[in-house]
Amino acid sequence: MKFRYILLILFITNLTFRLFGADFPVAGESAGFMNLTEISSQEWNSMVPESVRKNQFPARFGSNDFHTSQFLYKQLSNNSDSSFYYIEFSNQLELVELFFYSPSMKEWVHTSSGDQVPMAQRDLPNNNLLLPLEIKSGESLKLYFKVQDYQFKNVQVRIISPGDFLRGSGKGVVIDITMFALIFFMVAYMFVHYYTSRQLYYIFYALVMACLSVAMLGKYRYLSYLFMPNIPYGYFVYIFFNSSAVLSALFFFRSFFGIKTGSPLFIISAVFSAGLAVTAVLAFFIPIPRLGDVMNVIIVPSLLVILIKSIKSGISGDNASRMIIISFLPVLAGAIGDNMGVYLHIPEILAKNRMMLFGTAVHIFLMNYGLAIRQAEREREYRSLKYQFSSKVEKSVAERTRELEFDASFDPLTGVLNRASMDKKLKEIEKSSDSAFGILFADLDNFKYYNDHFGHPLGDKILKETAAFLKRQIRNNDLVFRYGGDEFLILMPETLPEQAAPLGERLHMEFQKFAELVNADLDCTDVYLGLTLGFAEWQPGESLTDAVNLADQAMMEAKRQGKNRIWYYRKNAADGISENS
Secondary structure (H helix, E strand, O other): OOHHHHHHHHHHHHHHHHHOOOOOOOOOOOOOOEEOEEEOHHHHHHHOOHHHHOOOOOOOOOOOOOOEEEEEEEEEEOOOOOOEEEEEEOOOOOEEEEEEEEOOOOEEEEEEEOOOOOHHHOOOOOOOOEEEEEOOOOOEEEEEEEEEEOOOOOOEEEEEOHHHHHHHHHHHHHHHHHHHHHHHHHHHHHHHHHHHHOOHHHHHHHHHHHHHHHHHHHHOOHHHHHOOOOOOOOOHHHHHHHHHHHHHHHHHHHHHOOOOOOOHHHHHHHHHHHHHHHHHHHOOOOOOHHHHHHHHHHHHHHHHHHHHHHHHHHHOOOHHHHHHHHHHHHHHHHHHHHHHOOOOOOOHHHHOOOHHHHHHHHHHHHHHHHHHHHHHHHHHHHHHHHHHHHHHHHHHHHHHHHHHHHHHHEOOOOOOEOHHHHHHHHHHHHHHOOOOEEEEEEEEEOHHHHHHHHOHHHHHHHHHHHHHHHHHHOOOOOEEEEEEOOEEEEEEOOOOHHHHHHHHHHHHHHHHHHHHHHHHHHOOOOOOOEEEEEEEEEOOOOOHHHHHHHHHHHHHHHHHOOOOOEEEOOOOOOOOOOOOO
C-alpha cells in the first residue's frame, strides 16, 4: 500500500481517538519552526560530495535553473528515544533536496520534495511539504538543504514526530473540510437566491467563490494530493481559476451596481475583463510564474475599481455596498496573515496558510448578508413602486370614473344636468321628498332664427350662456336640466309653490336684460330673444313625471298666448283646466 494511504489511515485513526477522548501515544517532542543557517554554494559543494548531489533532482524536473537557489545547513542531535521524524517546512517550495551522511547506515542519504515532485514520487506525500528523517537515539547529523524557488522565501523548518504531526494535521484537515464545505454550501445557496430573485449578480458571485475555492484547493495542494498525484504542481490551477474568479467578480460588479454600457466604469472593467480572459486562456499553454505575475498586475487594479465603487456607494448611504467593504476585510487579513504568518505569533492551526481560508469563509457569509440587504432593499422599492403605481391607478380610475359619471350625468355643451340624469333624479326626489315644491319649464323664443342666421357656434354660445344664467338665478338646492334642444327644466325641492312662483317672475324679468345684451352685441333689431316659462307644482304622493309634463303643457300654452311670458298651471277643483295667473 502506498505511503500516502498509510498516512490517511493514521490520520483517521488519530481523529477517531481524539473524538472519543482517547490519547494517541507519540514519541518525541515537536519543536517550533526554526530558521536554517544559510551557507554559500561553494561551502555547500565542499560539504556534499559531487557524486551524491549530481543529477539527484526528479526526472520530470527538466531544469534546475530557478531564480532563487538557497544552500542551507542545520546540525541536529537526537536526545529522545524515537528514531523517525518528519522535517516540515513552513511554506511551499518548488524543490527541496536534503543530503546528510548517516553514521548508522554509513552512507549518504538523499530525499526530495516540493511542487516539482509529484505526490506519487515523494517519500512523504502530503499537502504539507515534508521530508522523512531517520536519526538514531544519541546520533548527531549534519543536514544540507538545497532549496530552489521562483522567489526568495524565508525558509523555516521544524522537526516533528509522526504522531504530533498527524495530531495537528488532523485538526487542520477537519478545519479545512469544514471551511470548504461551508463555502460550497453558500455557493449553492447563491443559486437558490438567483432562482427566487432572478438577479444575475448572484450567479456571478457564485462563480467567483467557486473559482476561488478551486484555486485554494490547489493552493493547499489538495488537488495534487487527491486528484493529480502523478503530476507536479503547476501554475495552471493558480492562474486559470484566480483569473476566472476576478473576471466573474467584474461581471458581478457591473451587474450589482448597474453599470451602464459605455460608461467610463464599464469601459475600464471591460478592459480588465479582457486582460483576465486572455490570461486564463494562456494558462492552458504557458502556465509559468511570469504569467501569474501578469495576472496579479491585472487583478490588483480590478479589485481596486470594485472597492472604490463600493466605498463611494457606501458613503452615499447604500448599506449593501458597506457590507461589501466590510467583507473585504477578513480576506485582506487572511492574505496578510498567510504571507506574514512565519513572522507573527499566530496559533499553529492557523499558521499553515489557513488564514486566507478562514477569511474567505467569513467573507462569503458577510457578502451573502450584503446581497440579502440589497434584495430586501429591492423588494422594499418594488413594494413602494407597486403601492405608488396602485395608488396612482386607483386615483386615475377614480378620476376617470368621476369623469364618466359626469359625462353620463351632465350635458357636455351647457354643463347642466342632462335628460338621462333627470329621470333618475325624478325618481329619487319622488321617493325622498315629503313637501310640495314648484317646477319651471323654460323654452327660448326665436332661438332657431339666431341659430340659422348667425350660425351654430352662436347658437351654442346662447345655450351655454342661458344655462349659466339659470344656474346663477336659482338657489343651491335647485336643479337645472337641459330637457332637449333649447328647453330647460328647473326643479325647486324644499321650495314651497308660493315661494317658487315669484322666482319664475324674477327669472322672466332678468332674462329680458340678458336678451337685450345679446341683441346689442349682434346689432339685431328684427327679432327679439325671449324666454317662455311654464309653472306647475308637485304634491307628495303624486307622480313627479306627470308634474313635469304639466309644466311643459303650461309652457306650450304660454307659447300659444304670444311667447316671452310665464304661464302657471293650477288645478281647478271643478274641471281641472289651467288658467293664467
